[in-house]
C-alpha cells in the first residue's frame with residue numbers, strides 16, 4: 077500500500093494539475109494540497125519529489141522564479157530602484173524606466189532589486205539564481221479517492237485527509253479520512269486491491285485502529301474482501317463496495333445511520 081500522502085496527492089492529481097508555489101525553506105509548496113491534507117510543508121514536498129522520481133508525476137515547467145544567490149530561498153521581496161543612484165522615484169512605461177532623480181534610463185529588469193526574506197541578502201535579477209516552478213501532472217493512472225471527498229463535501233461533513241493519531245505503542249498512524257460531525261467522529265480507511273482486499277490489509281487496519289484507541293472506525297474494501305470475514309469487531313465496521321463511487325455512498329449511509337451527520 078502506498079503511503080497515505082502519496083495516495084492523496086495522486087488522488088487529487090487525478091482531477092487535474094496542481095500548481096506549485098515558491099516556499100522560502102522547502103523550495104516549493106502545493107497550496108491546494110496544503111488546505112486539505114494534515115501534513116507539514118516538507119512532507120508534501122518530499123512526497124511530490126518521490127512521485128516525480130518514481131515517474132508517476134511530472135513537473136510541467138512553466139516559469140522560472142528568482143532565488144537568493146546566498147541561501148537559495150525562492151521568495152525574495154522585489155522592488156524597483158534606479159541601478160545608478162538607488163532612487164525609487166521612477167517613471168515606468170512599456171517595460172522600461174527613467175529615474176526622476178538622476179535621469180538614468182533602461183529596461184525594467186535593470187531596476188529590479190530583490191531582498192531575501194530569509195537571510196537579508198540584496199541582489200539584482202542578474203545576480204539571482206533561478207528555479208523552475210510550474211505545475212505537477214499525473215503521468216500514470218491513479219486510484220482516485222476524490223468521489224469520496226466530493227460526496228463528504230456535498231453532504232456538508234467536516235473532513236480531513238491523512239488524519240494522524242499516535243497510538244499506545246508510540247507509533248503515529250495515518251487514516252485516509254477523518255470525519256467529524258455533530259453526532260461524533262470516525263476514522264476511515266479505503267483499501268483498493270485488484271481481485272479483492274487481502275486479509276492482511278484488513279488486519280493491518282484493525283491493529284492500527286486498536287493501537288490508536290479509536291472507538292469507531294470504518295474500513296472500506298474495494299472491490300470487496302478477497303475472503304469472507306466476520307465483520308463483528310468492536311472498534312471497526314468493515315464494509316465492501318464495488319467501486320469508489322459506491323464507497324462514497326456506503327460511507328455517507330453509514331455516517332448518517334450512526335448519527336455523525338444528520339443531513
Ligand SMILES: [Zn+2]
Pocket residue numbers: 158159160161162163175176177178179180
Ligand atoms: Zn537614479
Ligand SMILES: [Zn+2]
Pocket residue numbers: 144145146147148149192193194195196197
Ligand atoms: Zn537568502
